[in-house]
Amino acid sequence: GAGVSQSPSNKVTEKGKDVELRCDPISGHTALYWYRQSLGQGLEFLIYFQGNSAPDKSGLPSDRFSAERTGGSVSTLTIQRTQQEDSAVYLCASSSQASNQPQHFGDGTRLSIL
Amino acid sequence: GQQLNQSPQSMFIQEGEDVSMNCTSSSIFNTWLWYKQEPGEGPVLLIALYKAGELTSNGRLTAQFGITRKDSFLNISASIPSDVGIYFCAGLRPGGGNKLTFGTGTQLKVEL
Numbered sequence: 001g002a003g004v005s006q007s008p009s010n011k012v013t014e015k016g017k018d019v020e021l022r023c024d025p026i027s028g029h030t031a032l033y034w035y036r037q038s039l040g041q042g043l044e045f046l047i048y049f050q051g052n053s054a055p056d057k058s059g060l061p062s063d064r065f066s067a068e069r070t071g072g073s074v075s076t077l078t079i080q081r082t083q084q085e086d087s088a089v090y091l092c093a094s095s096s097q098a099s100n101q102p103q104h105f106g107d108g109t110r111l112s113i114l
Numbered sequence: 115g116q117q118l119n120q121s122p123q124s125m126f127i128q129e130g131e132d133v134s135m136n137c138t139s140s141s142i143f144n145t146w147l148w149y150k151q152e153p154g155e156g157p158v159l160l161i162a163l164y165k166a167g168e169l170t171s172n173g174r175l176t177a178q179f180g181i182t183r184k185d186s187f188l189n190i191s192a193s194i195p196s197d198v199g200i201y202f203c204a205g206l207r208p209g210g211g212n213k214l215t216f217g218t219g220t221q222l223k224v225e226l
Contacts, residue, residue: 004156031212033212033213033214035214035216041117041218041219042117042118042120042202042216042217042218042219043157043202043204043214043216044216045213045214045215048211048212048213050212056211056213058213059213091156091157093156095212100144100145100164100206100212102147102159102162103147103159103212103214104159105149105156105157105158106156107154107155107156108155108156
């Protein structure tokens, strides 16, 4: 489809394992964002990429979290040594350019840490 | 992380009624966005506002960017059952890059 695509849609893993979440933005969008949504709460910014600029990592909650964006398109969010508090829905968004353009979201990855 | 104050937290209304919800902040924003989220899905953009005082409509939805730049409201007229969902405001701060700050959400339930 033409929207933001995320995979997997659901992920259940044991505490201590590493997980990788994938985001494929809307074609032609140069900006890509990751947010986290905990149960019953609003979205919390994690990181964003704009073109070839250094990413804004200011929202990452700990050094166990990292993200890459290869070739200016697909992005991977990695969580190492997962903890139960990492359980949340991880949402990816993209926009056509960084300055004030609306962000369009994927359906998220629901991550459950046992 | 920091979130916008959004109210009401939830609403249970009759079909056909008008709905109003708002977001407030102690800080200035230069863009306000309103999203709707349904279970198992990501937020879907409803309305984007870019200028203080701007009033924008999208079908039965109307949103305004407050004159002080510290608030925004969303109105839904003549609600229907498919309006059910969680509505989020979100804003971009001056100098904040493109990081959206989200409201805490308003859960809307429509009774037939």
